[in-house]
Amino acid sequence: MERNYNFCAGPSMLPTEVLTQVQSELLSWNGMGASVMELSHRSKEFESIIKNCETNLRHLINIPDNYHVLFLQGGAYTHFSVIPWNLLGTKTSIDVINTGIWSKKAASAMQKYAHINVVASTESENFRTLPDKTSLEFSKESAFVHYCDNETINGVEFSYQFEAPIPIVADMSSNILSRKIDVSKLGLIYAGAQKNIGPAGVTVIIVKDELLYLLSDRVPDIFDYKKQSQNLSMINTPPTFSIYIMDLVLKYLIDLGGVEKQEEINRKKSEMLYKCIDSSALYENPIEINARSRMNVPFILKEQGLEEKFLSDARNQGLINLEGHRSVGGMRASIYNAMPLSGVEALCEFMNNFEKSYG
Numbered sequence: 001m002e003r004n005y006n007f008c009a010g011p012s013m014l015p016t017e018v019l020t021q022v023q024s025e026l027l028s029w030n031g032m033g034a035s036v037m038e039l040s041h042r043s044k045e046f047e048s049i050i051k052n053c054e055t056n057l058r059h060l061i062n063i064p065d066n067y068h069v070l071f072l073q074g075g076a077y078t079h080f081s082v083i084p085w086n087l088l089g090t091k092t093s094i095d096v097i098n099t100g101i102w103s104k105k106a107a108s109a110m111q112k113y114a115h116i117n118v119v120a121s122t123e124s125e126n127f128r129t130l131p132d133k134t135s136l137e138f139s140k141e142s143a144f145v146h147y148c149d150n151e152t153i154n155g156v157e158f159s160y161q162f163e164a165p166i167p168i169v170a171d172m173s174s175n176i177l178s179r180k181i182d183v184s185k186l187g188l189i190y191a192g193a194q195k196n197i198g199p200a201g202v203t204v205i206i207v208k209d210e211l212l213y214l215l216s217d218r219v220p221d222i223f224d225y226k227k228q229s230q231n232l233s234m235i236n237t238p239p240t241f242s243i244y245i246m247d248l249v250l251k252y253l254i255d256l257g258g259v260e261k262q263e264e265i266n267r268k269k270s271e272m273l274y275k276c277i278d279s280s281a282l283y284e285n286p287i288e289i290n291a292r293s294r295m296n297v298p299f300i301l302k303e304q305g306l307e308e309k310f311l312s313d314a315r316n317q318g319l320i321n322l323e324g325h326r327s328v329g330g331m332r333a334s335i336y337n338a339m340p341l342s343g344v345e346a347l348c349e350f351m352n353n354f355e356k357s358y359g
């Protein structure tokens, strides 16, 4: 059976090698005569899976020992609220950097629990740029600063890591494990798995130990980061099958050569696609060059009335899910870790040919 190149923003492509392994182990995992889906989360077998998953993640992005790794539910969206529940302590304000639709949604969720102090916003420039690193000034009174490292909808990605006198909370849902990062500069990283590291259902939280001891008496146990860290993320049943698949994705990435190797491949893919867009008269990506995402590449067709044709021709050639987000329209190619270089090559070739025929 042929697999398409799937440019969906999320849930997105998984490595074929991982899916093939899942298929081969579906009925009987590790000689158990039962699927992972059918194993107790309290069994020593599942415990080994979730522990391996943590070990592999720690290895891949060098997570220091004083950070906890949690595998929770709810998706990133839920944690927009859960984070203030856990991290506000006695503080009453949160600093935010507003660089696109996701950081804005996060701020509006957090606004229910604290005063929002907008440290920088690129909204007046239609989210086409990044704030200047030297212009960021934080309030020492705020509990933390929240930002989104990669704006999945707008196609904007931070090209720098910044420092702050308060803990930095990073939404890395759409670019975690796509490049090297210095975890020690951050207080908390969170990511829904379904873009870059696995299937939907599990949300990864990486949190610095000292942030777990703030006042959080009224947080439901399931979303209490401290209690979950003391219970191997298993106060209740975790999304066991999603965690198992994530573990396979992490192992696959380690075998590939780790995040460094993946970063190199991601750079090649995004450079190739932006070059294709920039050198064409038909396609356009509006994002300032130093703010462009390596993961999500939105673009428009400058000629009216060609979008349907573009999408259906692409689909016929096995290039699927290229329509842009419903809120911004146009096209978007999401080229996460699992998208092979050959997929981007095929897309560029298609785009060049389409322009020759109709542009």
Ligand SMILES: *Cc1c(COP(=O)(O)O)cnc(C)c1O
Binding pocket: 010, 074, 075, 076, 077, 078, 102, 148, 150, 151, 152, 171, 172, 173, 174, 192, 193, 195
């Ligand atoms: C997709 C996405 C979210 C929302 O994730 P869910 O898991 O659907 O809640 C939040 N932030 C970013 C950056 C995203 O890409």
